Amino acid sequence: MLKLSKKVEYGLIAVRHIASMNNQISTVKEISERYTIPNDVLAKVMQKLTRGKLIMSHQGALGGYSLARSADQISIMDVIAIVEGTTVGITQCFSEEPQNCSIFNSCTIKNPLGKIQHNLENVFTSMKVSEIV
Amino acid sequence: MLKLSKKVEYGLIAVRHIASMNNQISTVKEISERYTIPNDVLAKVMQKLTRGKLIMSHQGALGGYSLARSADQISIMDVIAIVEGTTVGITQCFSEEPQNCSIFNSCTIKNPLGKIQHNLENVFTSMKVSEIV
DNA sequence: TAAAATAGGACTACTGTAGTCGTATTTAAA
DNA sequence: TTTAAATACGACTACAGTAGTCCTATTTTA
Numbered sequence: 090m091l092k093l094s095k096k097v098e099y100g101l102i103a104v105r106h107i108a109s110m111n112n113q114i115s116t117v118k119e120i121s122e123r124y125t126i127p128n129d130v131l132a133k134v135m136q137k138l139t140r141g142k143l144i145m146s147h148q149g150a151l152g153g154y155s156l157a158r159s160a161d162q163i164s165i166m167d168v169i170a171i172v173e174g175t176t177v178g179i180t181q182c183f184s185e186e187p188q189n190c191s192i193f194n195s196c197t198i199k200n201p202l203g204k205i206q207h208n209l210e211n212v213f214t215s216m217k218v219s220e221i222v
Numbered sequence: 223m224l225k226l227s228k229k230v231e232y233g234l235i236a237v238r239h240i241a242s243m244n245n246q247i248s249t250v251k252e253i254s255e256r257y258t259i260p261n262d263v264l265a266k267v268m269q270k271l272t273r274g275k276l277i278m279s280h281q282g283a284l285g286g287y288s289l290a291r292s293a294d295q296i297s298i299m300d301v302i303a304i305v306e307g308t309t310v311g312i313t314q315c316f317s318e319e320p321q322n323c324s325i326f327n328s329c330t331i332k333n334p335l336g337k338i339q340h341n342l343e344n345v346f347t348s349m350k351v352s353e354i355v
Numbered sequence: 356t357a358a359a360a361t362a363g364g365a366c367t368a369c370t371g372t373a374g375t376c377g378t379a380t381t382t383a384a385a
Numbered sequence: 386t387t388t389a390a391a392t393a394c395g396a397c398t399a400c401a402g403t404a405g406t407c408c409t410a411t412t413t414t415a
Contacts, residue, residue, distance in 0.1 A: 090227045093312045101331050124328045127405060149413025150359040179226050195257045198234050201354040205345055212341040221334040260374060282382025283390040
């Protein structure tokens with residue numbers, strides 16, 4: 090409960106790694122070996138980050154990935170949002186299909202949880218990749 | 223990912239309910255019917271909250287539950303911690319058995335995530351049940 | 356043309372979550 | 386003293402999301 094997924098962790102490690110290398114092109118192989126991350130899992134995370142335009146891919150031999158913008162313009166929230174794909178909410182109310190919640194109508198804690206949700210988002214949005222290099 | 227469990231939600235709703243009734247004794251039946259929560263699931267949550275000394279149980283006919291301390295002395299974090307049982311951490315680093323993490327040694331984001339973990343705990347600890355009545 | 360890299364779909368195993376069921380125990384009131 | 390209403394709690398099932406593997410296609414440089 091309340092855990093970040095491994096995919097998000099891997100994404101953060103990878104983005105931080107590239108930033109720490111002065112945005113030199115880095116390969117999945119290089120990163121996965123250095124941090125003991127399963128190659129294929131990291132590969133898919135990188136593909137997602139590319140589609141989300143947080144990083145840029147360079148295909149073919151000598152290819153790899155570099156950041157698409159400077160590290161101080163990438164928040165932890167950006168990485169989470171893109172890797173997860175779906176809206177990240179502490180309850181269904183703040184994710185897709187809020188009305189599907191089994192207690193939607195009678196729920197008395199939507200508002201307070203909304204405040205908490207907002208505070209959590211602040212925590213993740215205010216920290217930038219440049220701060221963790 | 224990053225979701226509260228239904229059990230925690232049910233616990234919050236129940237504790238808030240009792241507080242809103244001026245700490246009158248409330249039964250599982252009453253609460254589960256009012257908020258459309260499965261009776262048996264809520265029952266176990268209440269038993270946990272009792273063992274955690276957040277609420278008091280009154281057994282037998284005319285029994286039920288009341289708060290064990292005043293609503294401004296119960297934080298959202300208290301409810302989460304007791305209902306979950308385990309330490310709540312955004313990664314394995316901040317839960318039980320940190321060393322079991324597959325990337326423990328090479329992980330470069332332990333410290334920044336620690337900061338985030340700390341901020342999240344603040345959010346949950348600073349909000350009290352009295353604020354959500 | 357070969358090698359090194361990204362792109363991405365299909366599949367499996369595992370774990371945690373939510374919920375159900377059955378039974379025992381406690382206690383107030385009839 | 387019996388009955389009914391409540392808590393206590395373990396065992397079990399079903400389901401969904403997570404993590405990881407495998408396979409093949411495509412791109413690009415030397």
